[in-house]
Amino acid sequence: MDLKLFFNPIDESLTPESFDNDSLIQSIYINENKMPSIDAIDIAIIGLNETSGNPEITDTGLRFIRKKLYSLKKGEGSCNIIDLGNLRNGPELEETYKRIQAVCHKLISKGILPILIGGSHDLDIGQYLSYQEEEKMVSIVNIDSRFDINEKGTQITNQNHFHKIFTHEPNYLFNYTQLGHQSYLVNPSADKVLTQLGFNSLRLGAIREDFRRVEPLIREADMITFDLSAIQKMYCPAGDRSEVFGLTGEEACQIMWYAGMNDKLSSVGIYEYNANKDSNDHQSAMVIATMIWYFIEGFKNRKGEKGFQTNDYIKYVVTLDVNPESIVFYKSRLSDKWWMEVPNINHTGIYDRNYIVPCDYNDYQQATKGEVPERWIQTFSKMV
Structure with missing residues (x-):
């Protein structure tokens, strides 16, 4: 697979020369005019512009997110990161899913962790399908203010995409965990459906009672999908369905830190950024950038905790x-x-x-x- 056929380079204004010498971009391989090699890469950033699943998003604002992310400081430790640019949409939504699937599968098979940013939440279908050829069971953690398992309609949207995942054949979904939903936004029957399927859910109030309960749930995930609507509007006004209540920006970063440290985790997606709803100084883009920064720092602190028959x-x-x-x-x-x-x-x-x-x-x-x-x-x- 030639990755350069799948991607458009990043915005020409976002070059290393435009940022401080100690900024994060100085340690990232950038797809400018030439796609860098992915040999020895640990993390790959992928921008998504597909919004068919949520037509309300007319500007995914990837340039704003990247500008905020690139300007952050490098942090401690080493990690080889590449920004592949923005994935080219397929002629149809299903084709975009297949492109995400193909790219993520290639990266994961090489031990590279993709971070998907932008687009509507249903794009996590492509993220999930990338595990199909691995022939192993997958555990998903979804952070969202709502349950996106609506069965109505034949078209896939940001409100029913998990119904598509749950019913996909072949079925290789071992566990699903929903974090941060708000009870007054959720049909009680949806929570019962998850229970009947043997899946987990931890509502926002329960997280607030004891935030430490989140860590072992995050640690089981092979894949994380984060809908920005889970974060309070005061922190993230550009989360397309964000409400007055929700996670704080600090809590979102703590979750991403846990995720980065999870040796089992092999992909993460952050969806539903609507740039038209952001503040003039792109506050929400800064929240996303900081979430990614904390994920990277967590990744650098992985302990390799997989072999349980050792003296560790x-x-x-x-x-x-x-x-x-x-x-x-x-x-x-x-x-x-x-x-x-x-x-x-x-x-x-x-x-x-x-x-x-x-x-x-x-x-x-x-x-x-x-x-x-x-x-x-x-x-x-x-x-x-």
């Missing part, structure tokens, strides 16, 4: 008086994070091994009291 982990076996007879927990010596092991009793199909699910200390404490954590039950039910 403390293993705890908690015996129970109920079924299961015991639960195995792992605690990282590097980060103090927790996981628990869910057995695959059939040892067939895609779950040929036990499943290690992220958790927290509260799950361990619950098990020591003789109770089976809900997270364990939910994961086990998907494997039988």
Whole structure:
């Protein structure tokens, strides 16, 4: 695949010479007139201009986001980043999905993490389809103020795209987690649908009660999709459906920090920026840029926490008086994070091994009291 055939170069005004010597752009390979090599790249930024799923967005404002992002300071540590430019839309929306799928699959297969910015939220369909050829189950975390699972209409939009993902065949969606939705914007039946499917949701109020609950949910994700409507309008007025209430800008950045540190995560998308709704100084573009900056900083701090049979982990076996007879927990010596092991009793199909699910200390404490954590039950039910 020749990537230059898929992309338009970035705006000519955004050149390294236009920014300070210690700004982030000085450490980014830019698609100007010639597409740089992707060899040894860690993160690839991709601009999206497709808005068919939300005609309200008439200006994706990618130039504003890039200007804010490029002007930020480099931060500590090293990370090889490339900005591939803006993906060329297909003649039809479905073709754009396929282009996103092809590009992201190529990058992910080479160990490069794509960051998709701009466009309508339904473009995460292409992001999801990029995992199809991997032949493994995928866990998605979606940060959004609403549930986009409306079944009405045949045309795919930013309000029904997850119905398309849920019903896609072949089905390789292992888990879906919705974060930050606002109960007064959500039909109660939608939450029940997620529960029936064995999926998770954590409303805005529950996040506010204990923000630490977010981290293990983020840590399970292979893919994150972030609708800017989840952020309060005072912080992000250009989130196309942003409301008075929602996440703060700081909370959005904290989520992106968690996401960057997730060794399992291999793609992230930030959608629904409507430049026409932004402030004169492009406040929302700055919020997005800062979210990306925190993601990159989190990425630099990844610990490589995947091999649980090493001395980097403390293993705890908690015996129970109920079924299961015991639960195995792992605690990282590097980060103090927790996981628990869910057995695959059939040892067939895609779950040929036990499943290690992220958790927290509260799950361990619950098990020591003789109770089976809900997270364990939910994961086990998907494997039988």
